[in-house]
Amino acid sequence: MSNHVELAHGGGGRKMRQLLEHTILPAFDNKHTEARHDAVVLPVGTQRIAFTTDGYVISPMFFPGGDIGKLAVFGTVNDLAAAGAIPKWLSASFIIEEGLPLDVLEKVVHSMREAAATARIDIVTGDTKVVDRGKGDGMYVTTSGLGIVPDGVDVRPARVRDGDSVIVTGDIGRHGVAVLSVRKGLTFESPIESDCAPLADMMQCLIREGIDVHCARDATRGGVAAVLLEIAAAGRVHVEIQETEIPIDPAVAAACELLGIDALHVANEGRMVVFVAESDAKRTLHALRSLEVSRGSAIIGRVTTGGRAGTASIRTRFGPARALDLPAGEPLPRIC
Amino acid sequence: MKYLDEYRNADDVRRYIDAIGQLITRPVNIMEVCGGQTHALVRFGIDELLPDKVTLLHGPGCPVCVTPTETIDRALAIAARAETIFCSYGDMLRVPGSHRDLFSVKASGGDVRIVYSALDALDLAEQNPAREVVFFAVGFETTAPAHAMAVVEARRRRLPNFSLLVAHVLVPPALEVILSDPDRRVDGFLAAGHVCAIMGLDEYSLLVDKYQVPMVVTGFEPLDLVQGILRCVRQLEHGSPSLDNQYARAVRPSGNLAARAVLKEVFQTVDRRWRGLGMIPKSGFALAQPFAEFDAERKFPMKLAEVDDPIECISGQVLTGHRRPNQCPSFGTICTPDKPLGATMVSSEGACAAYYRYKRNEVS
Numbered sequence: 001m002s003n004h005v006e007l008a009h010g011g012g013g014r015k016m017r018q019l020l021e022h023t024i025l026p027a028f029d030n031k032h033t034e035a036r037h038d039a040v041v042l043p044v045g046t047q048r049i050a051f052t053t054d055g056y057v058i059s060p061m062f063f064p065g066g067d068i069g070k071l072a073v074f075g076t077v078n079d080l081a082a083a084g085a086i087p088k089w090l091s092a093s094f095i096i097e098e099g100l101p102l103d104v105l106e107k108v109v110h111s112m113r114e115a116a117a118t119a120r121i122d123i124v125t126g127d128t129k130v131v132d133r134g135k136g137d138g139m140y141v142t143t144s145g146l147g148i149v150p151d152g153v154d155v156r157p158a159r160v161r162d163g164d165s166v167i168v169t170g171d172i173g174r175h176g177v178a179v180l181s182v183r184k185g186l187t188f189e190s191p192i193e194s195d196c197a198p199l200a201d202m203m204q205c206l207i208r209e210g211i212d213v214h215c216a217r218d219a220t221r222g223g224v225a226a227v228l229l230e231i232a233a234a235g236r237v238h239v240e241i242q243e244t245e246i247p248i249d250p251a252v253a254a255a256c257e258l259l260g261i262d263a264l265h266v267a268n269e270g271r272m273v274v275f276v277a278e279s280d281a282k283r284t285l286h287a288l289r290s291l292e293v294s295r296g297s298a299i300i301g302r303v304t305t306g307g308r309a310g311t312a313s314i315r316t317r318f319g320p321a322r323a324l325d326l327p328a329g330e331p332l333p334r335i336c
Numbered sequence: 337m338k339y340l341d342e343y344r345n346a347d348d349v350r351r352y353i354d355a356i357g358q359l360i361t362r363p364v365n366i367m368e369v370c371g372g373q374t375h376a377l378v379r380f381g382i383d384e385l386l387p388d389k390v391t392l393l394h395g396p397g398c399p400v401c402v403t404p405t406e407t408i409d410r411a412l413a414i415a416a417r418a419e420t421i422f423c424s425y426g427d428m429l430r431v432p433g434s435h436r437d438l439f440s441v442k443a444s445g446g447d448v449r450i451v452y453s454a455l456d457a458l459d460l461a462e463q464n465p466a467r468e469v470v471f472f473a474v475g476f477e478t479t480a481p482a483h484a485m486a487v488v489e490a491r492r493r494r495l496p497n498f499s500l501l502v503a504h505v506l507v508p509p510a511l512e513v514i515l516s517d518p519d520r521r522v523d524g525f526l527a528a529g530h531v532c533a534i535m536g537l538d539e540y541s542l543l544v545d546k547y548q549v550p551m552v553v554t555g556f557e558p559l560d561l562v563q564g565i566l567r568c569v570r571q572l573e574h575g576s577p578s579l580d581n582q583y584a585r586a587v588r589p590s591g592n593l594a595a596r597a598v599l600k601e602v603f604q605t606v607d608r609r610w611r612g613l614g615m616i617p618k619s620g621f622a623l624a625q626p627f628a629e630f631d632a633e634r635k636f637p638m639k640l641a642e643v644d645d646p647i648e649c650i651s652g653q654v655l656t657g658h659r660r661p662n663q664c665p666s667f668g669t670i671c672t673p674d675k676p677l678g679a680t681m682v683s684s685e686g687a688c689a690a691y692y693r694y695k696r697n698e699v700s
Contacts, residue, residue, distance in 0.1 A: 004443035014674060184452070257340060317346045318558065320381030322694040 012221030012267075013326045037156050037234070038217060039083040041149055050085035052076060053144040061108070061138055064178045065193030068141055069108035071269060073115035073123075074198045076145040078218040081200035082272065084155035084207060085147030087119060092126040092143050097136030108139065119198040121145075147200075153207055157234035159214040164303040165281035166239060167274045169202065169294040170195065171247040172224055176266035177255045184259075188251050197270030197293050206274075209287050215275040218268070224300075225264040225324050227273045228312040239312040240321060241301030264314075265327055278302065343557030349382070352562035357387040360569050365391045365521050367514070367657050369507060370528035371398030371685030372556050378690040380558045390565065393521060393657030396510045397528050399475045400427050400683035401655065402610040403503045405643040408433035411501055414470050414636050415446045421464060423457035424472040426450045430673075431682050434643050454486035454500075461490070461498035470632045473500040478530045480504050480621060481595035484602035487623070487630050501632040502622055505608055507531050508539040509619035514656055515547045522657055524550040524568040526561070529583040534599075536591025537579055544579045555583040602627055609642065611679055612652035649678035654687050661691035668692060 008015040025033055032040050039052035054076050061068045073090065080087040092112065096105065116123050123143075130136075174195040181192060199218065206213055215235065217227045224246075228239045248263055256263045270293060276284045281299055288297035307313050312324040342348075368374055374394045377383050383392050396402055412433050415422035422438070429438040429450065442448035447467075451457050454471050461469035473483040483500060490498045507528060514522060527540055532553045544551050550571035554564030564582045571577055581587055601624070608620030623631045645651060648666045653659040661667050661680070671677040673689055680686035 004440065006439050006443040008439060018674070254340070316379075316381050317344065318349055318381055318385055319346075320384040322379070322381055325693045 011327070012226050017326070037083060038079040039085065039145075039147070041083055041085075041156075048149040050080045050083040050147040050149055051145070052079040052083075053142065054079060055140060055142045057137070057140050058179065059137065060179070060182055061104070063182050063194055064191055065174075066196040066269070067108060067111050068139065069111035070115045070196055072141040072143045073112050073119060073121070074196055075218075075220065075269060076143040077119045077121060077198045077200055078269075078272070080145050080147035081198075081203040082155065082216045082218055083147070083149060084153035084203060084213060084216070085149045085200075086204060087121045087145055087147040087200050089122055089124045089146045090116070090143050091145075092123050092141065094126070094128045095136055095140040095142075096128065096130050097138055098130055098133040100138055105139070108141070115198070119200060150207065153213075155213050155216055157215050157231045160231060160235035160237050160275050160303055161214065161277065162237065162303055162305055163278050164214055164275045165278050165284075165299050166228070166241060166301040166303065167276065167281065167284060167288070167297055167299050168219070168224060168247065169199070169272045169274065169288055170270065170296040171249045171252065172219070172268055172271060173248060173252045173256060173263040173266040175269040176223070176261075177252050180259065181255070186255070188255065190251055192249075192251055192255065195268055195270035199270065199272050199293065202272070202288065202291055202294050205291060206284060206287055209283065211276060211280050211284050211287065213274060213276055216272050219271050219273050220269060221267050222326060223263070223265040223267060224271075224273060225262070225312070226326055228324060229326055231273075231275070232312045233310045236309045237303045238305065238307035238309055239301060240304050240307060241312070241314050241324075243314055243316050245298055245300045247296050247298045264324065275303065340557070343555070343559040344380075345559065349385070349558050349562050352559070352566050353385050353387070356390065356562070356566050356569055359566070359573055360387060360389045361573060363389045363391065364523045364569060364572050365393050365657070366524045366526060366565060366568055367393040367395045367522040368526040368554075368561070369395040369397040369511065370531070371401065371683065371687070372530070373397070373526060373528065373554065373561065374687050375685050375690050376556050376558065377561055378694045382558055382561055386565065390569065394654065394660070394687035395514070395525075395657065396610070396613060396655040397476065397507065397531075398655075398680065398683050398685045398687070399479075399503075399505055400431055401651065401679040401686045402505055402612060403428075403431065403474055403679065404609045404611045405433055405645065406609075406640045407501075407503050408437070409640050409643065410633070410636075410638065411472055412436060412438065412441050413638055414501065414632060415441045415448050416444075417468075417636070420468045420470055421447045421449060421460055422470050422472070423449050423451045423460065425452075425474065427684050428472055428474055431679050432676060454483050455489070458486050458490055458493070458495070458498060461495045462493060465497060467497060468635070469498050470636075471498070471500050473502045473504060475504060476507055476528070476531050477504075477534045477599070478528075480603065481534060481592070481598055484598040487602050487627055488598065490630060491627070496629075499630050499632040499635050500623065502603075504603070504621035505610060506605070506619050506621070508543060509616045510610065510613065511543055513613065513616055515543060515549060517656070519658075522549070524572055525552070526564045526568065527551050527553040529553055529555045529560070529587060532581075532583070532587045532591065534592050534595045536596070537581060537587070537589045541579045544577055548577050550577040550580070552580040553583050553587055555586065612645065612649075612655050614652075645678045651678035651680040651688070654680050661688040662695065664688070
């Protein structure tokens with residue numbers, strides 16, 4: 001309908017898919033972008049490296065449980081982790097608005113240093129630009145990341161198989177609700193904090209256990225629903241989940257109902273959706289639950305031939321299944 | 337949170353569904369009036385759980401869906417002006433006018449802002465004295481009192497740069513159109529719980545008495561809806577139509593008196609065109625004369641042609657229960673939420689959008 005880029009194009013929903021598929025990807029199409037996975041895996045000599053990049057435009061910059069700096073480090077670490085990689089090095093590019101208080105900048109970079117230490121990665125290169133007052137909304141941060149994919153590890157949508165179990169590594173919806181609560185001035189009896197956390201160690205733990213992870217993706221913008229639909233489309237499979245199995249904190253559920261948003265569409269920053277063979281599901285769950293960051297893991301569904309390939313559905317608590325869909329735009333803009 | 341768990345209890349819902357199945361002896365068509373009810377019925381799959389003899393028809397209770405195209409065009413023209421800040425609830429932004437929608441006006445540089453409340457728009461007016469802040473006042477009687485209060489507050493704060501573009505519509509006149517249709521398919525109604533929480537039950541009692549058709553006021557949770565449907569079926573089986581209030585935890589017979597008072601003070605009832613349904617007499621609100629200075633139509637006068645939806649759009653038939661969304665030839669093909677032909681596909685509470693979101697992988 002429009003000849004201009006709209007906010008909805010950045011939302012992780014259908015419009016963003018359209019922008020990518022019709023305008024951006026055709027310009028760069030090559031065998032590497034075909035995989036449509038967040039991080040690309042590239043051969044370098046005898047090794048394989050994973051490479052990814054992400055821009056962070058979150059507003060407000062500081063929120064319960066984190067800030068733009070922490071997000072910029074963990075978010076990119078997690079994209080590498082989703083490819084089965086051990087994250088090693090990040091770059092950090094800053095676009096800073098004239099007038100930003102220096103102590104805000106200090107807080108952000110300090111937070112990035114702490115996050116880098118937690119994730120055991122180094123920030124090794126970067127760039128800094130300053131733009132006129134009114135042109136930068138405080139600060140934007142872009143991080144690119146490199147990681148090493150261990151031999152034998154092959155984590156991507158094409159490996160998903162009929163019958164695979166779908167596991168989410170903790171309760172959903174925290175990050176989006178935490179950010180929205182600051183924007184709207186909502187307070188809850190028990191404050192809801194973002195789940196912002198690094199997930200690379202968690203993924204390597206599964207790999208060390210000898211579990212063959214078929215596919216994984218962190219459920220950021222667009223939420224768990226977006227991940228399921230993207231992987232269903234890229235892997236040409238159908239995914240069905242059970243409403244009663246989805247882990248969600250009661251306070252987060254209540255906030256979503258109040259605001260009229262679907263928790264499955266809400267961004268998370270410390271949750272992975274993992275696909276493994278059904279025979280590995282119990283073992284995977286056990287390994288995940290032994291770690292703090294994935295204590296609340298649950299099997300929420302499976303890959304089945306019972307629905308059209310490229311789609312996903314949810315069986316409601318009452319019995320009938322209904323289609324899972326991406327929202328057209330973004331229920332919560334500037335969420336990450 | 338307890339309300340959510342209790343009113344979504346699967347066992348209780350199934351018990352009511354079974355009771356409906358045991359009670360019903362012949363096919364009935366029940367219309368839920370409100371888009372929120374439609375959405376809940378489809379989202380939770382209740383329409384599929386009901387016995388085959390119960391057919392749900394979806395009503396015109398989606399204010400976004402029934403806002404006339406020319407009103408959207410007026411909003412677009414106001415929003416495109418350099419001096420205005422145009423404020424709206426989020427779901428109006430994607431409703432198509434003749435050529436574009438508010439999102440694309442925003443993308444081309446118009447200052448369009450999503451607000452959760454008219455009071456946010458009021459604050460914007462206070463913070464931006466050099467700009468004209470216009471709030472798109474859409475909704476049924478449910479949202480109208482808060483909008484009326486915003487106008488009263490604007491007067492108290494002496495804000496000359498705040499106005500409403502009023503597009504409010506009223507439920508009972510639309511129901512009367514459906515009830516008086518000689519080709520009426522609807523046997524009983526589920527009335528909109530939140531509209532009744534404001535306006536009370538009198539208008540609906542009058543309709544039940546005049547047309548001898550059962551009406552049950554319901555809430556929006558699964559248990560509310562199946563309880564309402566059971567009570568409606570019971571009335572139909574026993575042949576004694578009356579107005580029944582299932583949503584007593586929120587609806588009092590006299591409604592919300594304070595809300596009704598402010599509506600009377602700030603608004604007057606006028607004839608309105610409804611998208612898909614045409615002109616319905618005395619079916620809308622406009623600002624009353626004493627508040628004319630807050631009327632965006634007066635501040636930004638313009639002549640706009642009445643516009644009808646493309647011929648392919650049958651939203652009028654959907655809104656009056658004559659057709660279901662997946663019976664429309666354009667459904668899911670040339671008409672989708674991303675390129676909608678009419679507002680029932682765009683609005684998140686439109687019947688077509690609900691069917692597309694939850695049911696489009698099924699065959700009709």
